[in-house]
Amino acid sequence: MDWTPLILSAKLAFWTMLLIPVLASPMASLLAFGRFRGKSVLDAIITLPMVMPPTVLGFALLVVMGPRGVIGATWEDVTGDRLVFSFSAILIASLVFNLPFAVQPLRASLEKLDPRLLESAAVLGLSPLAAFFRIVLPNCLGGLAAASILVFAHSLGEFGVILMVGGSIPGQTQVASVAIFEAVEALRFNDAFLMSAALVPVCFAVLMIINKINARRT
Amino acid sequence: MKRIVSLVLAICLLIPNAALAADLFLAQAANFTPVLKEIIPLFEKATGFQVDATYASTGKLYGQIVNNAPYDILLAADEKRPDKLYADGLAEKPFVYAKGQVVLWSANKDFCGDDWKATVQNAAVKRVSIANTETAPYGTSSMKAMQAVGVWDTVQPKLVFGQSISQAFQFASTGAADAGFCAYSSVFTEEGKKGCFTVVDEAPPVVQAACILKSAPHPEAAKKFVEFLNTPEVQALKLKYGYK
Numbered sequence: 235m236d237w238t239p240l241i242l243s244a245k246l247a248f249w250t251m252l253l254i255p256v257l258a259s260p261m262a263s264l265l266a267f268g269r270f271r272g273k274s275v276l277d278a279i280i281t282l283p284m285v286m287p288p289t290v291l292g293f294a295l296l297v298v299m300g301p302r303g304v305i306g307a308t309w310e311d312v313t314g315d316r317l318v319f320s321f322s323a324i325l326i327a328s329l330v331f332n333l334p335f336a337v338q339p340l341r342a343s344l345e346k347l348d349p350r351l352l353e354s355a356a357v358l359g360l361s362p363l364a365a366f367f368r369i370v371l372p373n374c375l376g377g378l379a380a381a382s383i384l385v386f387a388h389s390l391g392e393f394g395v396i397l398m399v400g401g402s403i404p405g406q407t408q409v410a411s412v413a414i415f416e417a418v419e420a421l422r423f424n425d426a427f428l429m430s431a432a433l434v435p436v437c438f439a440v441l442m443i444i445n446k447i448n449a450r451r452t
Numbered sequence: 453m454k455r456i457v458s459l460v461l462a463i464c465l466l467i468p469n470a471a472l473a474a475d476l477f478l479a480q481a482a483n484f485t486p487v488l489k490e491i492i493p494l495f496e497k498a499t500g501f502q503v504d505a506t507y508a509s510t511g512k513l514y515g516q517i518v519n520n521a522p523y524d525i526l527l528a529a530d531e532k533r534p535d536k537l538y539a540d541g542l543a544e545k546p547f548v549y550a551k552g553q554v555v556l557w558s559a560n561k562d563f564c565g566d567d568w569k570a571t572v573q574n575a576a577v578k579r580v581s582i583a584n585t586e587t588a589p590y591g592t593s594s595m596k597a598m599q600a601v602g603v604w605d606t607v608q609p610k611l612v613f614g615q616s617i618s619q620a621f622q623f624a625s626t627g628a629a630d631a632g633f634c635a636y637s638s639v640f641t642e643e644g645k646k647g648c649f650t651v652v653d654e655a656p657p658v659v660q661a662a663c664i665l666k667s668a669p670h671p672e673a674a675k676k677f678v679e680f681l682n683t684p685e686v687q688a689l690k691l692k693y694g695y696k
Binding site for chain 2: 293296297299300301302306316318319397399401402403408415416418419420421
């Protein structure tokens with residue numbers, strides 16, 4: 235029994251969880267506070283990966299990140315390495331795929347923020363930056379935590395997108411879901427069962443944590 | 453508004469019925485897709501039956517069949533799984549319907565010559581796609597070819613694995629992989645014609661067997677289809693797509 239796919243999945247989930255706030259926070263703020271034309275279009279674009287079939291998204295990413303695609307070609311020029319079929323590729327795919335799952339809870343928690351709090355802060359002479367760290371961040375910590383943990387669990391189970399851009403290379407892109415799928419196809423049901431049995435309690439625990447956070451917030 | 457909603461719902465309810473109305477339901481290993489797409493209209497014209505087919509890897513189809521999927525015939529990419537279905541009493545006696553050949557295909561015409569071994573070892577070829585060597589017979593055959601000429605160990609770090617031979621071709625045709633071990637039949641698709649290929653002679657032919665399932669909902673049509681597979685028309689089609 236080879237546990238590498240599970241470790242790889244955990245690594246992917248961890249990096250996705252770590253990087254997603256950097257991407258999702260500005261977008262969530264833009265959607266929560268921004269008043270501009272085309273906001274609903276931006277909203278739809280960000281939410282699109284949530285409703286698109288993962289294989290469609292995966293195929294689009296495979297083309298864009300391939301050596302003939304914009305991102306893939308730029309990546310190859312800069313780093314000298316091929317982007318698709320690498321850990322970076324599945325991480326990028328995972329970030330795109332998970333973006334709506336992080337933006338939505340963050341946006342909700344930002345919209346719940348009482349605008350009077352920020353107004354009082356401004357009146358009392360707090361700079362916008364200080365207001366962000368002392369008012370916005372503490373008030374939205376719950377939303378941020380919920381988003382990150384949800385994304386972590388979601389990345390653990392990722393399948394369709396990774397299958398398309400990953401190429402199932404053991405130790406590099408063969409994540410748990412793909413390894414389980416292959417084990418079932420090869421009729422190695424025992425391996426598939428063991429790996430699934432390891433995944434389920436982790437996902438269950440994650441959902442319990444999210445419930446705890448949500449309960450404390452309301 | 454209510455009327456529109458009811459109308460849409462009614463249409464949605466009707467669509468699956470239309471799909472279920474087929475007289476024959478085939479489970480086809482992905483590599484044979486281009487040929488079968490030509491065989492089906494011929495068969496429909498000859499018999500008046502309506503045929504539906506699903507295309508997936510042999511392993512996936514096998515998994516569906518042992519779980520009571522309502523197929524009539526399994527057209528596998530190997531002999532192993534039809535034999536197993538037969539041994540388990542789930543299918544009639546299997547028969548060979550095609551012998552496939554592995555080619556090395558590339559979207560980049562610089563990467564094709566007489567010698568596929570040189571191509572896969574070429575430093576400019578960074579990634580080579582191959583079907584899963586454990587579950588896809590074309591993958592196994594490609595691996596055996598590389599082992600036979602002694603390049604398996606050197607090429608292995610370049611390999612990316614598709615779940616089926618179709619995905620191996622998809623990786624190569626999008627340019628994500630520089631070259632790929634594909635089925636000869638994929639060379640004849642729209643995408644396949646855009647690239648170039650070298651026949652991998654060292655790869656053992658992929659013997660593809662089929663069987664009628666014991667649980668077939670349409671046994672009569674299934675029998676007719678099996679007979680139809682032996683007609684000269686179908687033989688000619690198979691040759692056209694690189695099968696023997």
